[in-house]
Amino acid sequence: MCGIVGIVSTTNVNQSLYDALTVLQHRGQDAAGIVTFQDDRFYLRKDNGLVRDVFHTRHMRRLVGNVGIGHVRYPTAGSSSSAEAQPFYVNSPYGITLAHNGNLTNADELSRDLFRTDLRHINTNSDSEVLLNVFAHELQKLGKLDPTKDEIFSAVRAVHKRCRGAYAVIAMITGYGIVGFRDPNGIRPACYGERTSEDGRKEYMIASESVALSAAGYSLVRDIAPGEAVYIETDGTLYTQQCAEDPHLYPCIFEHVYFARPDSIIDKVSVYKARLRMGETLAEKVLRDFPDHDIDVVMPIPDTSRTSAMQMAHRLGVKFREGFIKNRYIGRTFIMPGQKMRKKSVRQKLNPIDLEFRGKNVMLVDDSIVRGTTCKEIVQMARDAGARKVYFASAAPPVRYPNVYGIDMPSASELIAHDRTEEEIRDLIGADWLLYQDLEDLVTCVSDVNESIEGWECSVFTGNYVTGDVDDAYLNRLEEMRNDEKRFQSAGAISGDNAIIDLYNDED
Numbered sequence: 001m002c003g004i005v006g007i008v009s010t011t012n013v014n015q016s017l018y019d020a021l022t023v024l025q026h027r028g029q030d031a032a033g034i035v036t037f038q039d040d041r042f043y044l045r046k047d048n049g050l051v052r053d054v055f056h057t058r059h060m061r062r063l064v065g066n067v068g069i070g071h072v073r074y075p076t077a078g079s080s081s082s083a084e085a086q087p088f089y090v091n092s093p094y095g096i097t098l099a100h101n102g103n104l105t106n107a108d109e110l111s112r113d114l115f116r117t118d119l120r121h122i123n124t125n126s127d128s129e130v131l132l133n134v135f136a137h138e139l140q141k142l143g144k145l146d147p148t149k150d151e152i153f154s155a156v157r158a159v160h161k162r163c164r165g166a167y168a169v170i171a172m173i174t175g176y177g178i179v180g181f182r183d184p185n186g187i188r189p190a191c192y193g194e195r196t197s198e199d200g201r202k203e204y205m206i207a208s209e210s211v212a213l214s215a216a217g218y219s220l221v222r223d224i225a226p227g228e229a230v231y232i233e234t235d236g237t238l239y240t241q242q243c244a245e246d247p248h249l250y251p252c253i254f255e256h257v258y259f260a261r262p263d264s265i266i267d268k269v270s271v272y273k274a275r276l277r278m279g280e281t282l283a284e285k286v287l288r289d290f291p292d293h294d295i296d297v298v299m300p301i302p303d304t305s306r307t308s309a310m311q312m313a314h315r316l317g318v319k320f321r322e323g324f325i326k327n328r329y330i331g332r333t334f335i336m337p338g339q340k341m342r343k344k345s346v347r348q349k350l351n352p353i354d355l356e357f358r359g360k361n362v363m364l365v366d367d368s369i370v371r372g373t374t375c376k377e378i379v380q381m382a383r384d385a386g387a388r389k390v391y392f393a394s395a396a397p398p399v400r401y402p403n404v405y406g407i408d409m410p411s412a413s414e415l416i417a418h419d420r421t422e423e424e425i426r427d428l429i430g431a432d433w434l435l436y437q438d439l440e441d442l443v444t445c446v447s448d449v450n451e452s453i454e455g456w457e458c459s460v461f462t463g464n465y466v467t468g469d470v471d472d473a474y475l476n477r478l479e480e481m482r483n484d485e486k487r488f489q490s491a492g493a494i495s496g497d498n499a500i501i502d503l504y505n506d507e508d
């Protein structure tokens with residue numbers, strides 16, 4: 001679930017972009033990049049690592065200019081090689097760089113078409129590089145020396161016609177401005193905000209989540225609509241246009257379950273309120289199905305599930321306790337590359353406070369159970385800490401299907417709930433009781449706020465892919481290309497280094 005940001009300001013944007021990427025770090029931990037431009041030159045710094053590791057003072061000094069874009073990466077295509085860090089760059093036409101959140105489901109076909117029609121060589125396995133070259137090719141075809149909003153919007157229209165899958169994109173056309181656009185189903189989030197400079201001029205920021213705007217002093221104007229493009233010229237003139245023929249709003253529900261920050265508002269829905277409601281509906285399920293439950297204490301699995309666990313305890317009238325303490329220096333495990341790193345990190349990340357467990361029936365609450373990496377470790381840790389009984393609740397339904405829209409869940413066989421009943425999962429994780437959120441309840445938790453939301457992208461729970469082009473052949477290919485072993489082989493192949501080892505090293 002990468003994070004994207006773009007700014008058109010009246011002063012240097014390097015620090016604002018750095019700060020915004022830091023606020024969006026939870027969306028991608030593998031790589032980070034910023035590109036700015038001044039006059040007809042652009043300046044790029046990108047590498048594997050966290051924002052704080054990638055950008056040193058000497059890099060920031062070089063990122064001059066009042067316009068720029070940034071990206072934090074969580075790979076869903078290609079490998080974890082630094083060659084696939086973003087933003088990507090293409091020199092023709094004009095010099096364009098691009099940051100992408102999402103995943104294209106027809107990237108291979110597009111890559112072949114680009115070579116045949118335009119002799120464009122795609123140098124990595126990243127779908128984002130393909131997306132950039134489709135946009136560039138469509139802009140180039142218009143043959144304008146000085147592109148205007150009309151050419152920009154025309155190229156976005158062509159992108160919608162050719163690209164399939166999920167994308168929230170910010171592209172920067174060197175010397176002209178930035179354009180943000182969202183796929184015709186609005187699967188990935190993007191919004192924009194404004195602020196007024198000291199000399200009274202308008203400045204704009206486009207970002208994956210509203211929290212990035214407020215952190216930089218921009219006030220949220222609105223979400224970019226599905227299919228819509230927002231083009232901002234260097235002088236701060238802003239244009240918008242609907243570029244899709246048949247847009248619909250089907251946001252990814254997993255943003256509210258896990259990915260987004262609770263202080264973000266996505267498509268007018270407060271993530272925080274959604275998670276409070278998830279705790280409420282979980283509690284109501286307990287009271288409905290197990291009115292004589294013997295839960296002594298409710299505990300979150302930090303960080304994401306805290307909001308839901310707190311509300312669940314409140315609704316049940318049971319103690320809420322932080323029984324697990326999170327190591328603040330370990331990042332998000334689910335978006336780490338490879339099962340080995342995820343497993344190791346879960347045990348490093350969470351540690352029990354024994355006195356909260358000793359002799360108690362504890363209800364552990366997590367936002368979701370995906371591969372089971374977390375819950376398998378956590379249940380045993382609770383028992384070792386002295387719990388009498390260990391119950392486990394997931395604020396999301398069982399995750400049974402791969403994701404193809406920007407969440408790296410390529411292989412159904414990796415998913416603990418795939419082909420298993422809830423009882424089988426309960427036994428596998430060693431819990432005395434396992435409670436899942438019902439999908440209808442989850443949808444209710446995020447609905448009834450924004451009537452323009454026609455439905456939710458829930459394919460990980462249902463196997464129904466909103467873009468209608470995902471078949472078994474694609475899923476099998478995805479599993480073949482993206483399973484852990486294959487991915488790490490290709491990482492070395494592209495960049496010649498063992499990208500995973502370098503992932504958290506500060507190379508230079």
Ligand SMILES: O=P(O)(O)OC[C@H]1O[C@H](OP(=O)(O)OP(=O)(O)O)[C@H](O)[C@@H]1O
Binds near residue numbers: 303305333369373
């Ligand atoms: O079943 P799994 O495959 O383990 O995936 C689900 C777990 O991963 C995520 O936590 P993560 O550590 O990524 O982030 P958090 O600190 O925001 O909870 C999520 O919150 C669950 O705890």
Ligand SMILES: NC(=O)CC[C@H](N)C(=O)O
Binds near residue numbers: 075
């Ligand atoms: N999580 C994402 O949005 C990934 C973006 C893009 N597909 C990449 O792999 O870099």
Ligand SMILES: [Mg+2]
Binds near residue numbers: 301302303304305366
């Ligand atoms: Mg978690």
